[in-house]
Amino acid sequence: MQEWLLLVYKIPSEPSRYRAAVWRRIKSLGAVYLQNGVCVLPYGRDTERQFRMLWKEIEDYGGEAFLIRGTLLAPAEGIIKLFNMARDEEYAEIIDRCEDFFKEIEAETESRHFTYAELEENEEDLAKLEKWLKKVMERDFFQASLAEKTKELLQECRTRLDEFADMVFTCEDSMQKKP
Template sequence: MTTAGTTTELRWLVLVYKVPAEPTRLRAGVWRKIKGLGAIYLQNSVAALPWSSGAERAFRMLRNEITEMGGTAQLMESQVLAGGAEIAQAFNAARDDEYEEIIDRCQDFLGEIEKEYRAEHFTYAELEENDEDLVKLRNWFAKIQARDVLGASGSAATTAALQRCAEALDGYAARVYAEEGEGQ
């Protein structure tokens, strides 16, 4: 965790790359991988991540992929001399956007549970489907938390949203169990 006062001490990995113009799927693939790592773009084709051994490994592997596809890539480790707070803020904003996406999906999840109540679909199949959806949301959250090394503010709200989903699913499960008991 880095506070605003220590962002200048934070080490960053910076990947500067150029991908061949054709085929365009190569450029899109690199972009997806960079976003999947949680990196932020400082400029076009200049991506940054707070340093960690895992981030370095991932960027080195991506650099290798870029050069194998005929592109160029340089990987640097750096310390920000000026503007570190802005870079940390951009990194946290990217995490908060990801957290907000999960919160939106939690609203969809709760809407789906409500729909099941309205339709009176209290079956194990629906319960299993909703349980799998909650597991996916929790796994997605864990991935974001793992790369949230600067402590973005959206984590707490996302935790609360996932808790509401878990409580709703528990209530739905109880109703499924009650319906099962009535059918016997």
């Protein structure tokens, strides 16, 4: 039976940066809100450690927090659906960025802009996408539906970048041969 960690917290309204910091931290952990000030994560040593650190942070901000570990008496499908919806939103953002990446490669190819600077810029963009995907996958506790599509599109980005690199190298090689 799945165990859960429930963080219930309250933070003073001012300064607002404390609330924003906690919200960002909760989002980065992959937790979902059940209601305002109540969020949940599947239990695990790592998730407990992260929530305990956040609990301490909330208290340092002058707030109060309670951390509860337990099982859900009603079916967990509703909570799992919330997790998968949150991850699918993140995957959808990456998918959109992959589409932008494809358009960028196409534009550079059509304009025959085969330079090492463009290749390096595209490498950096792809590295950011790969890093982002890794973070989302680490908090995808229940295998959201867009995970596989996102991985496939990222692989397609890698393939297109490799093809673009080949064109850059071919162009550079031909420039080297000219007297």
